[in-house]
Amino acid sequence: MEHDTLPPLRDVIAKHGLLADKSLGQHFLLDLNLTARIARAAGDLIQGTTIEVGPGPGGLTRALLAAGGRVVAIEKDPRCRNILAEISAVYPDRLTVMEADALMVDAASLGTAPRRIVANLPYNVGTELLLRWLKNATAFESFTLMFQTEVAARITAPADTGAYGRLSIMTQWLCEAELLFHINPRAFTPPPQVQSTVVRLTPRANPIPVRREMLERVTAAAFGQRRKMLRQSLKAVAVNADAEGLCRAVGIEPTARAETLTVEQFCALANALDKKA
16 A cells, blocks of 8 residues: 555644535545545455545545545535545546436446445435436445444345345345444534444345346335235235245245245346236
């Protein structure tokens, strides 16, 4: 890892008068030991392209560049332009800054493969960004992402737990999900009201073949009436099929509830429904 010769982040923020914008979900992580830890958690960054969303004053950006390789940083806030330009000057030809809304960017087309996304995601769009990226999950080597802890718990939750739900299934169907470590609110400026957690997602080479739209419909119906038995909650999607018979056909008890089913069982239900459609 290269040595970062840039000034402390608090000095950078003071110099440029950069105050966090609540509307952008900004909470700046100023502890360079923590940003370095996130970069290490992302693995070998030398080859291909590392994509970062919402770099802000560039703490994580600096850690990613110090780890080697090329970084594409997507930043919506034009106030960060000069700060990122100063970082780019220290790492010539290795940092590309896109002034854009990450929701409007096709991340799978950025840079050269292997691609990975490493980011402290804005709380207000983190889940939406993840679901968009998962639509083309195999275009990425990995995702090392920071969410508020509640969302991280839902992403990584195993079946038959309180946090397990639609987000767990749609993520774990396509990726191996691992909760890495928590970050105290006091590490940020301004401190958020909730704890943050870093997760790593590794796309599966061969996810279970199932039509995404049907899996989304089945999980939405099942968890939309979470306390009801599947024979009741699945009636909304089993229009051309008997919900109870459908469950039995794939070896699931019709009296089971959504949170007890594994990802594999939800995929089996979705495929069975597709055949009836």
